[in-house]
Amino acid sequence: MDLRRAVRLFIVFIIGAGALPAQITTGNIIGIVHDESRAVLPGVTVAVASPGLPAQSAVTNERGEYRLTGLQPGMYLLTVELPGFGEYEETDLRVVASGTIERVVTLKVASAASEITVSGQAPVVDVRTAGIQNSIPSVQLEAAASERYGVQAYMAMLPGVTTNSYNRVFQVTVMGSNSNETTILSDGVSINNASTGGSWLLGDFDSAQEISATTLGASAEYQAAGGGVLQLISKTGTNRFHGDVSGYWSPDKLTSKPTLLPCARCAPGVKTGLRWYKYRDMSGHIGGPILRDRLWFFGGLIYRARSGSSPGDPEPPENEKFLDMITDINTKVNWKINDRLQFQQSFYAEIFGTVNPQFTTPMRPIATLQHSQGNATLDGNWGSQLTWTISNRTVFTAHYNITQGGSNRIGFFEDLTTPAHRDQVTGIQSGNFTATRFRPRRDEVSAKANTYISRARVSHDLSYGVQIFRNKDYRVDIQPGGVIYFDLNGQPDQAQFVGPDVRGAVSKAQALWGENSMTIGRFTFKYGGRFDQVPKFDGQFHEIGTLPGLGKLVTWNTFSPRAGLNVRLTSDGKTVLRAVGGRYYLPLFLTDFEVLHPGRALTTTMRYDPATAAYTTLVSVTDPRTQIRIDPNMQAPYTDQFALGADREVANNLAIGVNVIYKRSANQLGWRDIGGTYGQQQVTLANGQTLTVLPLLNRPADRIFLRTNPAGYGTTYRAFILTATRRFANRYQFTAGYTRQRATGLDLSSGSAGQDPNDLINAKGGLGSRDRPNMFSLMGSYEVPGIAVQISGNLTAVSGTAVASTAPVRLPQGTRSISLEAAGSKYRTESEQYMHVRITKIFFREGPRRLELAGETKNALQEQGGPDIQSTVFNAPNFLQMNLRPEPRQLRLFARWFF
Numbered sequence: 001m002d003l004r005r006a007v008r009l010f011i012v013f014i015i016g017a018g019a020l021p022a023q024i025t026t027g028n029i030i031g032i033v034h035d036e037s038r039a040v041l042p043g044v045t046v047a048v049a050s051p052g053l054p055a056q057s058a059v060t061n062e063r064g065e066y067r068l069t070g071l072q073p074g075m076y077l078l079t080v081e082l083p084g085f086g087e088y089e090e091t092d093l094r095v096v097a098s099g100t101i102e103r104v105v106t107l108k109v110a111s112a113a114s115e116i117t118v119s120g121q122a123p124v125v126d127v128r129t130a131g132i133q134n135s136i137p138s139v140q141l142e143a144a145a146s147e148r149y150g151v152q153a154y155m156a157m158l159p160g161v162t163t164n165s166y167n168r169v170f171q172v173t174v175m176g177s178n179s180n181e182t183t184i185l186s187d188g189v190s191i192n193n194a195s196t197g198g199s200w201l202l203g204d205f206d207s208a209q210e211i212s213a214t215t216l217g218a219s220a221e222y223q224a225a226g227g228g229v230l231q232l233i234s235k236t237g238t239n240r241f242h243g244d245v246s247g248y249w250s251p252d253k254l255t256s257k258p259t260l261l262p263c264a265r266c267a268p269g270v271k272t273g274l275r276w277y278k279y280r281d282m283s284g285h286i287g288g289p290i291l292r293d294r295l296w297f298f299g300g301l302i303y304r305a306r307s308g309s310s311p312g313d314p315e316p317p318e319n320e321k322f323l324d325m326i327t328d329i330n331t332k333v334n335w336k337i338n339d340r341l342q343f344q345q346s347f348y349a350e351i352f353g354t355v356n357p358q359f360t361t362p363m364r365p366i367a368t369l370q371h372s373q374g375n376a377t378l379d380g381n382w383g384s385q386l387t388w389t390i391s392n393r394t395v396f397t398a399h400y401n402i403t404q405g406g407s408n409r410i411g412f413f414e415d416l417t418t419p420a421h422r423d424q425v426t427g428i429q430s431g432n433f434t435a436t437r438f439r440p441r442r443d444e445v446s447a448k449a450n451t452y453i454s455r456a457r458v459s460h461d462l463s464y465g466v467q468i469f470r471n472k473d474y475r476v477d478i479q480p481g482g483v484i485y486f487d488l489n490g491q492p493d494q495a496q497f498v499g500p501d502v503r504g505a506v507s508k509a510q511a512l513w514g515e516n517s518m519t520i521g522r523f524t525f526k527y528g529g530r531f532d533q534v535p536k537f538d539g540q541f542h543e544i545g546t547l548p549g550l551g552k553l554v555t556w557n558t559f560s561p562r563a564g565l566n567v568r569l570t571s572d573g574k575t576v577l578r579a580v581g582g583r584y585y586l587p588l589f590l591t592d593f594e595v596l597h598p599g600r601a602l603t604t605t606m607r608y609d610p611a612t613a614a615y616t617t618l619v620s621v622t623d624p625r626t627q628i629r630i631d632p633n634m635q636a637p638y639t640d641q642f643a644l645g646a647d648r649e650v651a652n653n654l655a656i657g658v659n660v661i662y663k664r665s666a667n668q669l670g671w672r673d674i675g676g677t678y679g680q681q682q683v684t685l686a687n688g689q690t691l692t693v694l695p696l697l698n699r700p701a702d703r704i705f706l707r708t709n710p711a712g713y714g715t716t717y718r719a720f721i722l723t724a725t726r727r728f729a730n731r732y733q734f735t736a737g738y739t740r741q742r743a744t745g746l747d748l749s750s751g752s753a754g755q756d757p758n759d760l761i762n763a764k765g766g767l768g769s770r771d772r773p774n775m776f777s778l779m780g781s782y783e784v785p786g787i788a789v790q791i792s793g794n795l796t797a798v799s800g801t802a803v804a805s806t807a808p809v810r811l812p813q814g815t816r817s818i819s820l821e822a823a824g825s826k827y828r829t830e831s832e833q834y835m836h837v838r839i840t841k842i843f844f845r846e847g848p849r850r851l852e853l854a855g856e857t858k859n860a861l862q863e864q865g866g867p868d869i870q871s872t873v874f875n876a877p878n879f880l881q882m883n884l885r886p887e888p889r890q891l892r893l894f895a896r897w898f899f
Contacts, residue, residue, distance in 0.1 A: 025188050025233050027095035029068040031103040033060050033080055040064025041107060044082040048093075050074050051848070052238025054293055054336070058392055065454055069395060070342075070387065071095045072236050073137065073210040080105045094727070096135035097212040097233050098219075100128045102573070124655035124727055125647045127573045128517065130526050130564025130580040131217020132645065132659060132721075134158050134735070138209050138235070139728050143781035143792040145836035145856050148248075148281060148304065150202030152184070154211045155230045157779050157794055159721045159737025160661070161215060162772050164867055166796060166834045167859070167886035168358070171199050173770045174215050176663055176717025176743040177227030177639060180589065183218075185231045187332060187346045189383035189401045194442035195473040195590045197224060200405040201350045201379060204330035206246065206283040206302045207234040216643050216661060217580035220513040220530040220562045221448070221465065226584035226639035226665070234330055234346075237296025241288035242848065244300075246896035248281035248856075252308075254891040258862055261312030272314065274359075274888055277321050278307040281892075290333075299331035310359040311885070320366055322412075324358050327351040329376065340390070346383040349376040355412070361884045363870050368420070368429040369412040378406030378439070393452045403442040410435040411480060419481035424808045424815060425489040426878055427871045431480075438475040440590070444468070457520060463528075464514035473590045474504030486815065488808060489876070492608035493815055495615040502599030505590045509534045515562065522571075526564035526580075532636075533557050534588050553593065556636045558585040574649035581642040591750075592669055592707065593630060600624035605814050619814050620700030627675075627701075631708035639665040653730075657723040668713035668747055671754040675704035676813075678757055685807050686875050689820065694757050696813040703813075705755045715745030715768050726780070734780025741775070743768035758809070758816045766822025767802040774799045788845065793837040793860075800829035801867045805874040820874060827880065830865030834886075838894075854894040862889045 033044045046066040047057035058066045073096055080088035085107040095101060126133070136144075136154055146153050153169040155161050160175040171179040180197030183190060186204075193200035205211070210233045218225035257273030266272065285300025305325040309316055328350050335343040356370045382402040389395050410416075411433040420432040448465030483497045515528030534556040562582035569575040603622045606615035645659035678694040685691060696703070719741035726734045746764050748754040774797075781792035802824025806817045840854035863886050870878040 025097055025231065026070045027073060027097055028071060028100045029076070029078065029093070029095065029103060030100060031066060031105060032064045033066065033082075033105045033107060034064055035085070035107055035109075041082060041085075044080060044107070046105075047079050047081075048076045049079075050076045052240040052242070053236075054239075061454070063454060063456070065459075067392060067452055069450070070389075073097050073135075073212075073233055078103065080107065082107060084110055086110050094137065096137065097210050097231060098133065098214070099126060099135060102127055124653055124725060125574060125576055125649045126566075127568050127576055128519075128524050128566055130524070130566050130578050132160075132215045132643065134213045134215065136211045136213075136735075137728075140733055140779075140781070141205070141208050141211060143733075143790060143838075143840070144779060145793055145838035145858075146205075147836065147858060150199075151186075151205045151208075151211060151230065151232045152199055152202070154205070155182075155213050155215075155228075157735075157777050157796060158213055158215060159723055159775070159777055160719055160739045160741065162770070162775060162798055164801075166798075166832055166863075167866065170202075172227075172230075174227035175641075175661060175719060176715065176741070176768070176770055177665075178747065178770075179227070181224055181227035181584070181586065181639065183222050183224050183229045185229065186330070186348045186381070187232070187234055187344075187383055188385065188399065189346065189348065189381050190403045190442065190444075191348070191381060191405075192224075192403070193405050194403050194440035194471050195405075195438065195475075195594075197587070197589045201348075201381070202326065202328060203232045204234065204283075204300070204302050204328040204348065205232065206244070207285050207298070207300055207330050209233050209235040216641060216659075217562075217564055217582065218584075219463070220515050220528045220560065221463070223511065223530065223532055223560070223585060223587050226586070226641065226663070234332055235285070235287060235298050236332065236334055237287035237289065237298040239289050239292050239296075241286070242899065243284070243286035244896060244898045245284045246282060246894065248279070248892045248894050250276070250279045250281075250890060250892040252276040252279075254893075255887075256862065256889040257311075258864060258888050259311045259885060263312055263314050265314045271312075272309075273311045274308060275315070276306065276308045278305065278323060280305040285330075294336050296334045297332070299329075301327055301329045303327045306358070308359065310361065312362075313360055316366070322355050322369075322371075323353070324355050325353045340388060342387045342389075344383075344385040344387075346385075347380065348383075349380040351375050351379070356409075357884050359884065362878065362881075363427050363883050364429055366412055367415075367418075367431060368433045370409050370433045371412060371414070372407050372409045374405075374407045379404055395450045396447070397449075398447045399444065401442075401444045401446075403444075404440065406439040406441075408437050416478060416480045419483045419485055420479065421485045421487060423487045423490065424493065424817065425487075425871065425873045425876045427873075427876075427883075431485075433480075435478040435480065436475065438473065440473040441471070443470045459519045461517040461519075462514070463516075465512075467511040467513070469509045469511075469587075470506070471508075471588075471590055472504070472506040473594060474502070475594065477501040488815070492615075493810075494605055494607045494619060497604040497606065499601040501601040503594040503597040504599070505594035505597065507534060507588050507590060507593075509587065522568035524566040526566070527562070529559055529561040531557075531559050532585060532587070553596070553630050554588070554632060554634060556588060558636050558638070560585050560638075576647050578645045578647070579643070581640075583638055583640050585636045585638045588636075595624060595628055595707070596630060598625055600628075607814075619812075622700070622703075627703060628705050629707070631706055634669070634707065635667045635709050637665065637667045637669055637709075639663055653727040655725050657721075657725075659719075659721040659723070661717070661719040661721065663717040664714065665716075665745070665747070666714045667709045668715075669707065670710040670713045670748050671752065672706045672708055672710050673703050673755060673757065674706045675702045677702075683809055685820075691761075691807070691809070691818065691820065693761070693809050693811060693816075693818060695811045700813055703755075705752075710754065712764050713746050713748065715743060715747050717741065717743045717768075728781075731783040731785060732781065734778065736778045736780075737776070739775040741771075741773060743771040756813060756816055758811070758818050762804065762819040762822050766804070767824035769801065769823065771802045771824060772799045788842040790840040790842060791838070792840070793835060795833070795835045797833045798831065800831050800865075803827045803829060803869070803872055803880070805879070806872045807874055817873075829867040829869060829880070830882075832863055832866055833861050834863050835860040840894075848898055850898050852894075852896045852898075854896075856892045856894050858890045858892060859886060860889060864888070
């Protein structure tokens with residue numbers, strides 16, 4: 001299908017269709033005004049106001065309808081006035097991002113009542129939403145205790161969302177989806193990695209006015225949203241100067257030492273635990289008017305830096321007391337050009353000098369840690385947004401966004417000559433680590449319109465738009481000494497000799513999308529879709545020397561239908577039934593295709609010969625330029641998702657919900673060897689188990705690795721979720737959820753796994769790597785009356801992940817790690833329970849101004865387990881033992897001033 005035909009079909013589709021307003025960083029208030037006889041009232045003035053922001057108003061139409069759109073998240077005062085009638089006023093009306101509040105107002109004649117005032121009566125249940133959405137407002141964010149690493153941690157607190165490290169949340173798994181299926185935004189600009197699609201930047205979460213998460217049923221505006229959309233919406237400048245300053249203090253003596261390990265480099269008998277040398281965490285923000293009622297600014301930063309050593313380590317010399325530092329900078333300028341035109345310019349950047357992993361571990365001594373550096377040039381992200389209110393029914397928005405995520409990485413001692421060693425049984429590394437430089441960038445130009453059409457019995461809320469993307473990346477990998485040595489339980493096995501490895505790619509794409517939210521009485525139908533076209537993926541890349549690239553490789557044309565239903569089961573809107581379904585195609589990620597670049601290096605694998613005491617036996621020579629191919633008929637991977645749910649407001653500000661979810665992914669990318677010929681061979685392992693393996697029968701040079709959609713690749717996810725949400729009122733709030741879930745299937749979409757058919761032995765038909773059957777989450781706060789003390793915390797309890805034991809088997813094509821059983825059939829990692837607690841004393845409170853002094857306990861339950869294990873080799877001495885343990889219980893003293 002060409003683009004012109006797609007445009008024609010899109011226009012036909014939109015004329016009869018459309019959906020949710022796509023202004024995901026703002027919210028809306030809509031409704032009807034009538035008198036006591038239920039007759040609608042046209043010409044009524046409806047206005048909203050929020051401290052420091054210009055008032056916004058609308059006038060009801062001939063059907064008594066009003067719409068207030070593009071509202072910044074926060075608390076509002078709603079007033080409704082008509083001469084001859086008493087004034088209606090509602091305070092503490094909370095607007096959330098991408099949310100729509102519906103208020104039906106009854107005005108009484110002036111002789112009956114001069115004024116009606118209500119407070120905080122907005123329903124907890126959203127009567128327009130079909131999917132699963134969660135909003136964490138600033139009042140809850142400011143009270144929440146967290147591990148203070150990235151904005152992803154707040155999504156990991158939600159039902160159905162897990163992570164591979166609750167100790168330092170970075171990548172999230174949303175209802176069984178891979179991390180590259182979750183779009184993460186900061187003020188509307190993607191902060192995902194432009195090359196891999198996964199999490200990359202962390203966000204200035206201390207600047208957030210609201211964190212909004214759609215975990216199921218995301219808008220058609222988003223392509224990579226099978227795992228939902230996470231949005232950080234920072235505060236906005238107002239007509240009042242306002243801001244905050246905060247700092248944490250936590251010396252080493254405030255951290256417990258639950259794990260003491262023998263210190264090999266200390267005096268005999270000495271054991272050591274985790275030790276902090278430096279611990280810094282501070283932030284500051286300020287906002288206000290540049291030109292009152294016209295131009296505002298808001299900006300600031302959050303700085304975290306730590307230096308420490310692991311259990312079993314002596315106090316290191318000064319040159320090894322590295323500072324693990326991350327600074328997130330966020331600025332935003334809003335300009336009201338006139339009553340119809342508004343402009344927003346944002347800039348977010350991350351400056352970092354980190355070490356990966358953040359501590360030495362039993363598997364990674366200090367020489368194998370990797371320095372990673374980034375700055376505002378490599379990791380600066382720009383967002384420009386122009387909003388044109390054409391009429392009270394139509395709003396047009398245009399964006400230009402730049403997303404970057406570059407880094408320079410090198411082994412700890414910045415040594416490019418000492419080779420790296422890796423043991424294939426114990427997983428222990430030594431010597432060095434790979435040096436890397438990469439420069440991904442994403443440019444996006446988009447335009448969208450939101451149109452409201454109202455008829456006597458039906459209303460349409462349409463959203464539609466166009467998007468144009470350009471992604472590029474280049475990467476250089478250098479193996480120190482030009483070789484990696486592999487051992488088998490301490491004995492030399494083989495070596496891989498490889499020179500500087502260069503890769504890069506460029507892709508261009510364009511998309512059309514549209515949605516309609518059609519309301520008929522108590523029914524709201526949502527339907528729409530998006531058409532994505534990758535005209536031809538371009539392997540050509542001219543920015544690395546004079547390498548000419550490969551030209552055009554792959555064309556993808558995809559259509560993603562989305563649909564949903566919201567039914568108000570009761571006239572008061574306090575009970576709703578929701579259903580949602582749709583298809584979510586993944587975009588073309590450069591990392592999947594840049595392996596073809598002509599700058600790729602040859603890899604020569606040599607086996608160790610005891611007779612010569614050297615690596616003299618040739619195993620294989622792999623030339624990516626001739627042995628890696630892309631299937632030109634490859635199809636785009638996708639996820640289908642379906643959910644049925646119900647919500648009930650059981651009391652003021654308290655709602656419960658139940659959801660049943662099914663997701664299925666297909667067309668997963670993977671590898672298939674179309675040139676190798678493999679036989680069958682029985683091997684007997686040290687435990688007596690017999691295993692059928694697949695030795696290569698022809699030459700290694702005959703192998704051709706095809707990137708394609710292998711049969712049997714895909715995953716299935718099923719879940720049952722219970723939720724309870726108590727909005728902040730009467731001094732307390734909470735969000736709780738229980739998830740019973742099951743993830744099955746095969747996903748080898750990343751890396752080179754699957755190039756050898758031995759990688760698939762016992763891999764199909766088992767549990768997925770993201771299977772965690774049970775999860776409970778709780779987040780809340782309570783303010784003790786009379787003494788201005790607030791108690792807050794969050795708890796996450798989750799099952800361990802499914803793993804399979806493995807065995808390294810020496811084959812003609814090299815040593816392969818082979819699964820001995822289906823994942824999860826015998827082994828799981830330990831379950832995890834994380835709790836963070838804060839007690840805050842509030843001083844000098846006057847409106848938003850206050851001083852807070854607090855004590856915060858991280859990892860209050862002293863969790864020391866998790867999924868980071870040393871080895872899965874069945875007979876390894878460190879089989880399933882913990883590698884990097886969670887940071888132990890730590891008391892952090894905290895002060896924050898809001899002004």
